Amino acid sequence: MAAATGKRVRVSPARHAELVGTIEAMHRWREQGGDQGKCPRCKVQAAAESDPTFSFIVRYRPACDCVRVPTPEEEAELSAARKDRRRVEEIRQFRQSQHDYVRDCVGAVHLRSGFGTFHCHTDSQRRARDAVKAFTGNPWALILSGPPAVGKTHLAVSWMRRCWRRSLPAAWMWETRASAEWRKSFAEGVGEADAFIDSLAEAKALVIDDFGVVSPTANGWIVAMNTILCYREAHQLPTLITTNLSSADVARIYGERVASRLGAGIGLRVDGPSGRARESQNGPL
Numbered sequence: 660m661a662a663a664t665g666k667r668v669r670v671s672p673a674r675h676a677e678l679v680g681t682i683e684a685m686h687r688w689r690e691q692g693g694d695q696g697k698c699p700r701c702k703v704q705a706a707a708e709s710d711p712t713f714s715f716i717v718r719y720r721p722a723c724d725c726v727r728v729p730t731p732e733e734e735a736e737l738s739a740a741r742k743d744r745r746r747v748e749e750i751r752q753f754r755q756s757q758h759d760y761v762r763d764c765v766g767a768v769h770l771r772s773g774f775g776t777f778h779c780h781t782d783s784q785r786r787a788r789d790a791v792k793a794f795t796g797n798p799w800a801l802i803l804s805g806p807p808a809v810g811k812t813h814l815a816v817s818w819m820r821r822c823w824r825r826s827l828p829a830a831w832m833w834e835t836r837a838s839a840e841w842r843k844s845f846a847e848g849v850g851e852a853d854a855f856i857d858s859l860a861e862a863k864a865l866v867i868d869d870f871g872v873v874s875p876t877a878n879g880w881i882v883a884m885n886t887i888l889c890y891r892e893a894h895q896l897p898t899l900i901t902t903n904l905s906s907a908d909v910a911r912i913y914g915e916r917v918a919s920r921l922g923a924g925i926g927l928r929v930d931g932p933s934g935r936a937r938e939s940q941n942g943p944l
């Protein structure tokens with residue numbers, strides 16, 4: 660019934676065990692000879708069930724009290740409960756993999772970061788939160804700029820989680836680490852390095868955290884960053900960027916091309932009391 664309507668079927672562990680026990684006992688009874696017409700334990704002749712049209716014996720039902728015959732409703736309840744448990748397990752694994760991704764790529768301090776745990780202290784934080792919540796990639800980029808520890812990364816994590824909930828695979832790129840990984844990937848060949856850049860350029864949704872925190876002399880990386888941003892702008896792929904840089908700094912480090920591409924996105928300045936100062940005033944969030 661519940662399975663047919665696609666609703667969640669919640670079966671208590673005790674009820675689940677009871678259903679499994681009843682149905683398994685019946686299977687055991689049949690395997691041990693109950694399908695031959697006599698109860699394997701007490702040898703009482705079982706009742707034959709015949710096909711109503713042709714009147715040949717379809718199966719035996721126990722006529723003794725050695726096993727209880729599960730009703731068709733119980734069989735259906737168990738199969739729906741099994742399906743539900745599989746789904747619950749899949750969801751659990753999916754959440755676990757998201758948890759691991761945030762811990763490994765963003766950091767353990769952001770495991771609980773989400774829109775619900777973001778506290779606004781200033782109008783610019785409120786505006787940033789609303790813009791990030793509404794950001795779907797039209798235009799392609801949303802740039803949060805401002806001093807450290809005003810919640811830019813917190814909002815970026817919240818947005819990444821929202822993408823995941825909407826089945827949009829979102830990736831996290833911390834520029835400092837990405838440039839180091841990219842340099843390392845050259846050891847495995849230019850193809851590997853290109854594939855690494857492609858994976859970032861083509862990500863369905865991407866967060867670039869701490870944009871601009873690389874050595875300005877890392878020329879190769881500047882070119883790679885150009886490739887990523889050009890591709891993403893050309894294909895209008897949603898990209899959320901956090902940075903401490905002003906647009907003038909971006910133009911100076913990455914060149915006018917990158918600066919003008921980013922200029923086509925939504926730029927928001929975020930200010931507020933630093934998160935660290937807040938913690939010492941109000942205790943940890």
Ligand SMILES: [Zn+2]
Pocket residue numbers: 698699700701702703723724725726
């Ligand atoms: Zn029996």
